Amino acid sequence: MNPQNDEEVLRREYLLGRLSDQAREQVEERLLGDDDFVEKLSTTEDGLIDDYVFGTLSGNDRKSFEKNFVINDERRRKMQFAQSLDVYLDKLDGPLPSTPTEAPPWWETPLKAIRSYKFWVAVPALGLLLFFAPRIYRWLQPHDQISFVQTHRARIERQIAEFNKSNDQSSPAQELVLDPSAGLRDGGGIKRVTVPADIKTLTLKLAVPSSSEQNYRALVATVEGIEMFGIDNLKQEVESGRTFVQLKIPTEFLDTGDYQVQLGGIGPDAQLTNPVRYYFGVIK
Amino acid sequence: MKTDLTLTNEQFQKLLAWLDTDPERAGVKYEAIRRRLIAIFLNRGCHVPEELADETINRVARKGCELMEGYQGDPARYFYGVAKKIFSEHMRKAKKRRPDPPPMVSNAELEPRLNCLDECLDALDPESRELILDYYREQKQAKIVSHKEMGKKLGINAGALRARTHRIRAKLEKCVRECLDRAGESNDIN
Numbered sequence: 251m252n253p254q255n256d257e258e259v260l261r262r263e264y265l266l267g268r269l270s271d272q273a274r275e276q277v278e279e280r281l282l283g284d285d286d287f288v289e290k291l292s293t294t295e296d297g298l299i300d301d302y303v304f305g306t307l308s309g310n311d312r313k314s315f316e317k318n319f320v321i322n323d324e325r326r327r328k329m330q331f332a333q334s335l336d337v338y339l340d341k342l343d344g345p346l347p348s349t350p351t352e353a354p355p356w357w358e359t360p361l362k363a364i365r366s367y368k369f370w371v372a373v374p375a376l377g378l379l380l381f382f383a384p385r386i387y388r389w390l391q392p393h394d395q396i397s398f399v400q401t402h403r404a405r406i407e408r409q410i411a412e413f414n415k416s417n418d419q420s421s422p423a424q425e426l427v428l429d430p431s432a433g434l435r436d437g438g439g440i441k442r443v444t445v446p447a448d449i450k451t452l453t454l455k456l457a458v459p460s461s462s463e464q465n466y467r468a469l470v471a472t473v474e475g476i477e478m479f480g481i482d483n484l485k486q487e488v489e490s491g492r493t494f495v496q497l498k499i500p501t502e503f504l505d506t507g508d509y510q511v512q513l514g515g516i517g518p519d520a521q522l523t524n525p526v527r528y529y530f531g532v533i534k
Numbered sequence: 535m536k537t538d539l540t541l542t543n544e545q546f547q548k549l550l551a552w553l554d555t556d557p558e559r560a561g562v563k564y565e566a567i568r569r570r571l572i573a574i575f576l577n578r579g580c581h582v583p584e585e586l587a588d589e590t591i592n593r594v595a596r597k598g599c600e601l602m603e604g605y606q607g608d609p610a611r612y613f614y615g616v617a618k619k620i621f622s623e624h625m626r627k628a629k630k631r632r633p634d635p636p637p638m639v640s641n642a643e644l645e646p647r648l649n650c651l652d653e654c655l656d657a658l659d660p661e662s663r664e665l666i667l668d669y670y671r672e673q674k675q676a677k678i679v680s681h682k683e684m685g686k687k688l689g690i691n692a693g694a695l696r697a698r699t700h701r702i703r704a705k706l707e708k709c710v711r712e713c714l715d716r717a718g719e720s721n722d723i724n
Contacts (some may be wrong), residue, residue: 334647
């Protein structure tokens with residue numbers, strides 16, 4: 251949940267341990283004397299925990315959260331509660347658990363469907379689809395589709411490769427540090443980043459074990475495995491004792507959704523050697 | 535932090551009388567001050583916030599009559615002054631190294647919690663259950679707009695909606711903890 255106003259920002263900064271001594275003391279004085287503030291601080295605390303668990307905190311906020319916020323058992327218990335809620339909602343997958351109310355009469359379901367705006371959107375959409383189906387079918391013929399996709403992909407790859415080579419730091423960027431994942435959700439879920447409209451670049455810092463690989467290749471795909479593009483000649487860098495491979499992706503190529511990156515060295519047959527996988531999500 | 539936690543009954547009663555002449559209200563004020571001192575120490579990064587809050591209270595109580603008769607203003611502010619001093623002493627003694635953040639627990643480990651959560655959601659009234667599930671569904675997607683729409687539907691603003699879900703969530707959390715205790719599941723953090 252993004253902060254709604256300055257007060258909320260102040261409370262979040264306080265909880266993340268990022269206020270100056272003077273500002274912190276002002277907050278603490280309010281905390282001692284203002285019941286309403288105490289209640290709101292507690293609500294903000296829940297919001298932060300949820301954002302961390304649901305993967306919607308930005309990279310810097312996550313670091314501050316881990317360093318300054320999750321430092322006692324009570325907060326850890328709250329985190330586990332939020333995690334349960336997260337998994338519960340995933341399992342629920344849409345419909346709410348059945349409510350112990352009387353079953354509606356049989357005619358309610360079709361009537362409800364007709365009353366829904368979705369019905370009135372769906373009917374003309376279906377008509378249009380039937381009308382255009384033969385043309386769409388022709389357009390989707392394999393030879394056209396493959397050549398179009400290949401050309402498009404090659405163009406994107408060229409653009410991203412140049413972008414990564416150029417070291418241009420003028421456009422606003424957002425950074426996301428990713429560790430290799432043992433498997434989807436095994437590492438505690440996908441890290442998701444909210445990308446505001448003014449951010450033009452998402453910089454992924456992919457943590458790798460220090461190795462002798464000279465060049466890396468990254469394959470970016472949707473979380474379902476649909477390959478989007480591949481970038482070669484990425485180099486490793488060492489920062490604060492950790493080794494990273496940095497991959498810059500223009501945000502115009504990333505819609506809201508979950509993605510995976512496969513990173514590895516480049517073998518003689520252009521196959522990835524020692525590939526490792528990373529997951530991330532984008533929210534626009 | 536090595537502290538002297540002894541406090542006589544007389545000192546404690548004097549402290550309560552200083553907070554309020556009515557014993558019941560004094561007890562409420564005492565609890566509120568203690569809770570808030572814990573929050574302050576916690577948000578300053580202390581790993582033993584309860585210990586430091588109790589030390590603050592004890593130190594104030596031991597000041598005795600001289601302080602309580604001569605001090606003008608809200609007692610909470612005096613507690614705060616002492617708390618800052620105790621924090622400085624603590625920081626001088628405390629080790630710098632902070633523990634690593636806890637790992638997220640696996641889904642299998644969450645299973646008993648999920649059962650309890652299901653049970654506790656069922657125990658909520660249908661309106662509250664629907665509200666909290668919808669709210670968090672949207673929050674998972676970071677859909678602030680949807681929260682505003684939800685608030686509009688209920689005739690309240692986004693802040694009031696958050697406060698309402700916060701209260702339901704607190705109730706739910708308490709219910710899950712009690713359920714885990716009943717089931718003999720550890721609620722401890724590894």
